[in-house]
Amino acid sequence: MEEFVFLKPRKMKHPVNGMTLEYLEKQSAIAALLVSNDGKKGYFVEQFRPGIKENSLEVIAGLIDEGEVPEDALYREVREEGGYSREDYDIIYEEKKPLAISPGYTEEKLSLYILKLKDKANQKELKLDEGEDLTGKWFDFDEILEKSQDFKTFYLVKIYKYLGK
Numbered sequence: 001m002e003e004f005v006f007l008k009p010r011k012m013k014h015p016v017n018g019m020t021l022e023y024l025e026k027q028s029a030i031a032a033l034l035v036s037n038d039g040k041k042g043y044f045v046e047q048f049r050p051g052i053k054e055n056s057l058e059v060i061a062g063l064i065d066e067g068e069v070p071e072d073a074l075y076r077e078v079r080e081e082g083g084y085s086r087e088d089y090d091i092i093y094e095e096k097k098p099l100a101i102s103p104g105y106t107e108e109k110l111s112l113y114i115l116k117l118k119d120k121a122n123q124k125e126l127k128l129d130e131g132e133d134l135t136g137k138w139f140d141f142d143e144i145l146e147k148s149q150d151f152k153t154f155y156l157v158k159i160y161k162y163l164g165k
Contacts, residue, residue, distance in 0.1 A: 026108040030073045031061040033156035034082050037117040045081050047134035057148040070111035080127045088121035
C-alpha cells in the first residue's frame with residue numbers, strides 16, 4: 001500500500017473489552033461560512049472531492065497545521081480561498097469547542113465559524129495552495145442548501161439561519 005500524506009490508518013484496543021478498533025489519524029480543521037455585509041448571501045467554494053467523486057460546493061475550510069491554533073488557520077484559509085483579510089470581517093459565531101466529524105472513524109475535529117464582511121471589505125486575489133483547484137461564488141442560503149451535499153456547509157448555514165442575523 002502506498003504511503004498516505006493526510007490519512008494514517010491506526011489500530012487500538014478497546015479500553016474495556018480488548019476488541020481491536022480501527023481509525024484514521026488525521027489533522028483537525030476549520031470551516032467558515034463567510035456572509036456578505038448585508039447578511040443575504042454566503043461565499044462558497046467549488047472543488048473536486050474524491051469521497052463523492054465529483055465537485056462539491058462548500059464553505060471555506062482547511063487543515064490546521066502542526067503548531068497552529070484554529071484561529072490562525074481560519075485567517076489563513078479565508079485569505080487563501082476567499083480573498084479576504086482578517087480586517088475585512090467580524091467573527092459573529094464560533095462553535096464553543098471543536099466537533100468530532102466521525103468519532104468512530106477519525107480523530108479529526110472541526111472548529112466552526114461564521115464571519116460577516118464589513119461594509120468596506122474588498123476581495124483580493126486568491127492565494128491557493130499548490131495543486132489546489134477551486135473557485136468561489138456567492139449564493140443565497142436557500143439555494144446553497146439545495147445544491148450542496150456537504151455536512152459542514154449545511155450545518156453552518158442552518159446555524160446562521162437559526163441565529164437570525
